[in-house]
Amino acid sequence: MIAEKxxxxxxxxxxxxxxxxxxxxxxxxxxxxxxxxxxEESHMAWFHEQVEPGHVAQFIICLTAxxxxxxxxxGNAQKREAEHVKTCTEKTCxxxxxxxxxxxxxxxxxDIDRETGTAEYGVFIGEEDALGRGYGTAAAKLIxxxxxxxxxxxxxxLRFVExxxxxxxxxxxxxxCLIEDRRETxxxxxGEREVFFMETERSAWExxxxxxxxxx
Numbered sequence: 001m002i003a004e005k006x007x008x009x010x011x012x013x014x015x016x017x018x019x020x021x022x023x024x025x026x027x028x029x030x031x032x033x034x035x036x037x038x039x040e041e042s043h044m045a046w047f048h049e050q051v052e053p054g055h056v057a058q059f060i061i062c063l064t065a066x067x068x069x070x071x072x073x074x075g076n077a078q079k080r081e082a083e084h085v086k087t088c089t090e091k092t093c094x095x096x097x098x099x100x101x102x103x104x105x106x107x108x109x110x111d112i113d114r115e116t117g118t119a120e121y122g123v124f125i126g127e128e129d130a131l132g133r134g135y136g137t138a139a140a141k142l143i144x145x146x147x148x149x150x151x152x153x154x155x156x157x158l159r160f161v162e163x164x165x166x167x168x169x170x171x172x173x174x175x176x177c178l179i180e181d182r183r184e185t186x187x188x189x190x191g192e193r194e195v196f197f198m199e200t201e202r203s204a205w206e207x208x209x210x211x212x213x214x215x216x
Contacts, residue, residue, distance in 0.1 A: 006138045008059035008107065008146075011051065015060060016043050019106060022126025031164050032124075033195065050110070057146065058108035061125070061139045063101045104130040107139040109147050109156065117154030117202075119147060121176075132166060140174035148202045157199035159184075168196070175200045175208055 011019065022028060023038040050056040105125040112119040121143065123136055147153045158176060160167050172178075176198035184195040 006135050007062050007064055008139060008142050009062060011058045011060055013047055016040050019043055022105060022124060025126060027128055028124045028126055031161055033161065055112055056108055056110045057112065058106060060103050061105045061107055061135060062103050104135060107143050109143060119153055119156055121156050121158040137170045137173045144175065144205055148205050153202065155199055155201045157197060159195050159197055162194040171198050175205060
């Protein structure tokens with residue numbers, strides 16, 4: 001069982017500047033199909049038109065404070081680990097807020113279709129020193145639980161651009177499987193790139209959950 005490192009809280013309009021700054025960082029932007037610079041205006045349009053009506057469920061990825069995760073001093077981030085993973089989607093945010101050490105990125109389900117029970121998963125870590133530490137995988141597991149339990153989805157899929165091996169590995173750890181016969185080609189700033197698709201179904205997620213419970 002992986003180390004439990006993060007909790008999630010819903011985004012608010014107050015997160016706009018943070019989201020825009022993260023999303024415009026080159027190491028984030030290059031891995032997205034949509035690579036145009038984000039603006040506060042475009043994000044607020046997304047927030048009002050997609051998030052508020054419930055077409056998108058978007059969260060901030062937060063590291064949970066522990067003895068090994070002091071708050072930043074003199075602007076320098078200290079070593080950060082965490083003790084628990086908490087799904088912070090409603091009033092629990094208030095009780096968890098004091099324990100938050102650092103916010104590092106965002107995770108979301110978009111194009112939520114309640115009739116077909118599907119949605120597309122997306123994530124970005126906006127703090128470069130937080131990459132490769134398992135935070136994205138932990139966040140993915142939390143939002144899959146949210147999607148399958150709270151939203152009662154049947155299937156969640158994702159897309160990723162070729163060359164992003166770290167993301168592929170993280171998605172597999174979270175429970176996504178590659179769709180072997182589905183690929184697309186897109187033209188990006190870096191040239192033409194293949195886009196791969198992965199998915200996971202509620203039945204598979206429930207099976208992994210049962211096995212995880214048995215192992216504990």
